[in-house]
Amino acid sequence: MARRLSRSKDGRPTPPVRMVHLGLGNFFRAHQAWYTDRAADADQWGIAAFAGRSMGIGAELQRQDNLYTLVSVGPQGNEYRVISSLAATHTGTDVAALSGYFTDPAVSVVTMTITEAGYVRNERGELDAGNPDVASDIDVIAAGNLNAVRTAPGKLVAGLVARRDAGAGPITLISCDNVPDNGAMLERVLRDMVSRAVPDLEQYLDDEVGFVTTMVDRITPRATDAIWQAVQDEQGVDDPAAIGTEPFSEWVLAGDLKGQVPDWASAGAVFVDDVVPHELRKLWLLNGAHSMLAYAATIKGHQTVSDAIADPIVRGWVDEWWDVAARQLPLDDAVIADYRAALLERFGNPRMRDQLSRIAADGSQKIPIRIVPALVADRKAGNSPLGAERAVAAWTLHLRGLGAPFNDARADKIADLGSGSLEDSVSKVCGFLEIDDRDSKASILALARQLQG
Numbered sequence: 001m002a003r004r005l006s007r008s009k010d011g012r013p014t015p016p017v018r019m020v021h022l023g024l025g026n027f028f029r030a031h032q033a034w035y036t037d038r039a040a041d042a043d044q045w046g047i048a049a050f051a052g053r054s055m056g057i058g059a060e061l062q063r064q065d066n067l068y069t070l071v072s073v074g075p076q077g078n079e080y081r082v083i084s085s086l087a088a089t090h091t092g093t094d095v096a097a098l099s100g101y102f103t104d105p106a107v108s109v110v111t112m113t114i115t116e117a118g119y120v121r122n123e124r125g126e127l128d129a130g131n132p133d134v135a136s137d138i139d140v141i142a143a144g145n146l147n148a149v150r151t152a153p154g155k156l157v158a159g160l161v162a163r164r165d166a167g168a169g170p171i172t173l174i175s176c177d178n179v180p181d182n183g184a185m186l187e188r189v190l191r192d193m194v195s196r197a198v199p200d201l202e203q204y205l206d207d208e209v210g211f212v213t214t215m216v217d218r219i220t221p222r223a224t225d226a227i228w229q230a231v232q233d234e235q236g237v238d239d240p241a242a243i244g245t246e247p248f249s250e251w252v253l254a255g256d257l258k259g260q261v262p263d264w265a266s267a268g269a270v271f272v273d274d275v276v277p278h279e280l281r282k283l284w285l286l287n288g289a290h291s292m293l294a295y296a297a298t299i300k301g302h303q304t305v306s307d308a309i310a311d312p313i314v315r316g317w318v319d320e321w322w323d324v325a326a327r328q329l330p331l332d333d334a335v336i337a338d339y340r341a342a343l344l345e346r347f348g349n350p351r352m353r354d355q356l357s358r359i360a361a362d363g364s365q366k367i368p369i370r371i372v373p374a375l376v377a378d379r380k381a382g383n384s385p386l387g388a389e390r391a392v393a394a395w396t397l398h399l400r401g402l403g404a405p406f407n408d409a410r411a412d413k414i415a416d417l418g419s420g421s422l423e424d425s426v427s428k429v430c431g432f433l434e435i436d437d438r439d440s441k442a443s444i445l446a447l448a449r450q451l452q453g
Ligand SMILES: NC(=O)c1ccc[n+]([C@@H]2O[C@H](COP(=O)([O-])OP(=O)(O)OC[C@H]3O[C@@H](n4cnc5c(N)ncnc54)[C@H](O)[C@@H]3O)[C@@H](O)[C@H]2O)c1
Pocket: 022, 023, 024, 025, 026, 027, 028, 050, 051, 052, 053, 113, 114, 115, 116, 117, 118, 119, 151, 152, 176, 177, 178, 179, 216, 217, 218, 219, 220, 221
């Protein structure tokens, strides 16, 4: 019978909590917790992580002293590491515990992986004040009932109010979600909430709160039984919290650090003045291609990234998209060529089994940032951005029930885009995505007809 992990036999002693993380999901365990675990000052930096509404994997983590196995899934075999940086786990509804950490001067950094939808923005990128949970958060924060908040922006603002009142010092907030300029995006939603709920916090935000923009990269599929079985067979450990990820990893950060953060640079993170070129390279070439695969390749019956990219027709679609992106990226041709070649290897790793259904979720918040900017710019430059238009055509068909199952946090707002004739759908989708060019609209319709066969 395989044993569970425990700090008496595995990993390192629990480090003191000095960092908080919102979104105890797969990616956090493969990325931010891994960098923190490998930092030169790892023994001084423990993370308190908050799950979603239910405890999720947190309950299993608590049974094994918050240790877990990270499995690096290479094309030839696995490598295993027990991660010790997680010091405490909580359910996302434990707002009192969250505020407790915010009032602790030892805690000086908050990271988050709460998905694109977790920031509760409207189509203009502002805090969606019409969302009932956001409206409720504004009311309860204004009334001083801080523990009644529900949304991630509400929890962060409530925590910052508590920190200011406790005089606990400066703090840095770092969004690690796949959104361009995620530091500014986070600052915008928090300031929107502050201006409505607690305007006297604005000065504190100016003086004491740092916002950092990051490009984060490490393809991390959903947890599978195969990973659990491999840890059991090869490590002799029964670890329900084990997570598999690819060997490659990248973390680029820029912005306003207030207070201390772990020595992530010693673990390979890179601090730069301008994260935008890195972000666009990753968001368009990697995530854009992922979205193409998620919508177009699933119509052809593929279920995983590696199966899809092995299909020469699909590979051609991805190349066509990369040609569009390459024309519009502010990067050297050689950098783009190297990155494309590396991506083909990463996507082709047959042992990853990354499900396209994972990538297909929440397209309404991904297509506008991963595909549309290059599409519009390329048309404006007089080119035919076929690769980008095919991705939009495939998403239109996805909205009409083809390919990967539909799952979108804004389902109520976008459900109608898939209804009516194909011509109607394309026209509504182009309206939603603000694609006005007549040639692009015609091309998207023609490509959608081709794709649906
Ligand atoms: N998995 C990857 O390969 C990867 C790589 C780079 C970046 N990311 C970023 O990390 C995010 C999470 O990916 P993951 O693989 O960890 O997913 P996951 O499903 O394992 O975890 C998502 C986490 O976000 C929380 N969450 C979901 N919806 C929320 C909401 N509306 N409000 C607050 N919290 C919410 C969940 O409770 C969970 O803790 C992605 O959306 C992406 O922006 C993921």
